[in-house]
Amino acid sequence: MTTAAAQLPAPERPVPSYLEHGRGIRSWLFTLDHKRIGVMYLLAIGAALLLGGLFAMVLRLHLWTPEGALVSNDAYNKLFTLHGAVMIFLFIIPGIPAALGNFVVPLQLGARDLAFPRVNLLSFWLYVVGAALFVVTLVAGGIDTGWTLYPPYSLEEARGLGLLVALAAVFVAGFSSILTGLNFIATIHKMRPPGMGWFGLPLFLWALYATGIIQVISTPVLGITAAMGFLDRLFHLGLFMPEYGGDPVLFQHFFWFYSHPAVYIMILPAMGVVSEVVSVFSRKPIFGYRFIALSSIAIAVIGFLVWGHHMFVSGQSRVASLVFSFLTLLVAIPSAIKVFNWLATMYRGAIVLKTPMVYVLTFFAIFGVGGLTGVFLGALATDVPLHDTYFVVAHFHFVMVGAVMTAFLAGLHYWWPKMTGRMYSERTGLVSAALVFVGFNLTFVPQFLAGVAGMPRRYATYAPGLVVHNRLSTVGAFVLALGLGLALAGLLASLRRGRRAPANPWGASSLEWAAPSPPPHDNFATTPRAPRPYDYAGLRFVSEEEGWVREGTP
Template identity: 55%
Template sequence: MIPAQHPQTSFWNDTGKTGIASWIFSTDHKRIGLLYFYSTFGFFLVGVLLGLLLRLELMAPGRTIMGAATYNAVFTVHGVTMIFLFILPGLPGGFGNLIMPIQVGARDVAFPRLNLLSWWLYIIGAAIVLVSLFTGGGPPDTGWTFYVPFSARTGTNVTLAVFGVFIIGFSAILTGLNFITTIHRLRAVGMTWGRLPLFTWSLYATAWVQVLATPILAITLALIMAERTLGTGLFDPTRGGDPIMFQHLFWIYSHPAVYIMILPAMGVVSDIIPVFSRKPIFGYKMIAFSSLAIAAAGSLVWGHHMYTSGMSDTAVLVFSFLTFIVAIPSAIKVFNWVSTLYKGSISLEAPMLFALSFILLFSIGGLSGLILGAAATDVHVHDTHFVVGHFHYVMFGGTGFAFFAAMHYWLPKFYGRRYAEKPAIVAWALMFTGFNILYFTMQVLGMQGMPRRYYDYLPEFATLNLVSTIGSWILAVGLVIMLVNLFRGLWWGAPFTGNPWGGASLEWSIPTPPPTENFLEEPVVTHGPYEFASLKNDGTV
């Protein structure tokens, strides 16, 4: 498992256990971070394959490669995999674990064993979800939203899949608790709140949402299980229940959840842009504060998923208003990122290209979100491909591209080897092009009225669907080039030492790869994370 000859103090060598046990029973945040990274990224690749199959089916009207029932199961499993097995745990569990303790100047998280338990809960939950696909009535066909009464009636294996997601929820709660405690209690001497890197700030805001919102998901999922196995009738109108109540419960969690997905991505971008501009981040306090504002206000906007559901017009008024409030801190972040570039010295290396494209794709996603936030316009595009396009712009163009930026920026630090630059840029260009072809056409299709979750469609939608599918192939080619280049580089590439990009946060001040205890001597922090003037000529902090 050792990719290169590392010094004995490196976390790759220095362990009491051997073989697989040294990983799956390790309490080292870096090893747990890599466990999370590889397991979540593995599920990302599964989700990508399913997504490509969906696009292939939609390439032409009528049956292309699969039947309607299969298609419905594939889009459900694509959604569940991407959301619960990749995006939600991916950045906090993977890069949060790898980077955050080092950024605050700690040896590990506050509760290392609880951290290991989080990963185990995640992997057990994921295994249960996998088992649910091949047992009982087959993979669930409800969509990742599990709306009742359909989810209570379908004969597919919804109960087990929901149980798996239920378990994964506990993993998120424990990770959130662990991160909040770590950031409060384990900051090094001199690491004031005003000196915390913005990635850590974003994880802090995320952690609060994880702790406060995830229990509601657990309750909601438990109620579906009760509805299906005990026949409680809570959501069944013929027995005094209310199906709309389910939607409220579901979105009270699942809307804040999209902020769990996007906030750490904003943190990644806030850390990368200043480094590759050699200029302090513009408006540090505003960016940190807007993370908290998004986390707080984002918890109150769930009803914007339900304008057409039949809830009261008063509720539509309130939720539409609150939704527009959330747009403000997001806009503040974008303006500050762009201003950071002004009068900098900008180097367009792979992490920076991914970070800059994040700004653009997130902006398109965010702006199309305004169409969805306004009550009048939402009614037309709700439940159409416009929403599918919007969601992928934010979650894939946003969080996905930030995840790729983080992979190129931070993984070499842990492997001591790096990828080749040129193929990384070719991969980025292909992915960026393919992405826009794939998802922009979906937004146009939605404006034209093509509903989402449609196995088949009218001939008037055929051309754009074909274009969208071609976009998915370009994106896939770029993704393969990126992966081959990145992982070949990490295992066999050129050595990566010191601080080649000139970062000023603590992770760039320690040996590469990091020692088991991160810091050879206890750090004393004397400057902020973006004060590049403090760097010595050789790039060390």
């Protein structure tokens, strides 16, 4: 009789899924359903990734020869600026929280929606306006300042209209991010299901909660800075321009007060995805739940106090540099706590090498290197010679692309069956993950070496001795692009040819897997009671078609 649940015929679902709930373009564009907003975010972010990736490929091709193979120096400057700005503001920052988080957060809470569905829709549309303004920037002649937009260079008249549009884009996209964070905090506070206390939350939610704090507190500073820069440029206010009595270093402080915490806006949700995936695919409860949960908060808090390490060579006082250097190294502690707890979770687990897990293993390898090379840059003595070299470029690509993007891909594959109701091809997924791993390392390991050899970042040309580094890097970029293209193709193909996904294909215990795949408009017919987090006891594999079923539930 233990298989009674399995022998019941699958009931015809009485309610249509969220994908069928309402038809026509308007039912998507003005939906208040967090799931549809999540899907729209996913499409928009995918477009941003393609655009930013296209810029990257042109940059890498250009660097095939030391004197530059493809574009003018001026065009090169504009391309790397927009590559950075689009990837950071439009892909990595909203990537995991806005696309995956939007979809998953209410489901993991057994809730019907985020706390403020209208605010959520507003956030999406602000993102779209911000993204459109970046495209306008491109049309309006582009910007060549680097994504950091440092004055006085950036606020000179000669930068033209593009710079003003870019500042407006940053301002608008920033408010989109604030509203997402605000929504997540309120939702996680107030909409937990019965039986779920703070330490019953899936760790993905802890990560998004910590992210939300950073978004709400730090992003407004970027907003006001963009506004000040905008007005300064229009009316010569003299806030950041020395010729009018202003202080350009103040801009740097403001900028990094946001933009350093922003790297934790990127990495914390990635860490949240990793916590989910590593436990599910090791078939073991997460090790050190509370340490992982609280280290997210610790990273968020310490992350506010370290911005000055971007300014070691900006004329900051030596005392300030030392203090910032010390605080920066403190971030290594909660980061390492997470990594060791993940590894301990895998220890003696029954590891299942499905695509999400392979991406997470990639994350471990690359985040390890990215994190440790961050120590070189956080330490004052080693940063000064490495500052503004390709070592920095390689470091932040290791963390932002190698770690965050692979975690994004892990999460995308992990939740894909829930979002679309289809299983992707495991074989395509695994091949793409392997290509991403190889391509990524081939692209960025040579950049570390080129950086140590003294190659400065943001130059359209380089010393002939570095041609091997750069060619390897360019080849790697194409392998990486191939891997990403294959991942995309595999996911898209699953929409037509993929097997129907069961409610719980992975044997995960969190509540989103208790809802049908894809979930109905209201997510849950009745509010579920939360299981203990990462409690796999009672989950039993039935078949590929029916997935995993919890004993005692029909």
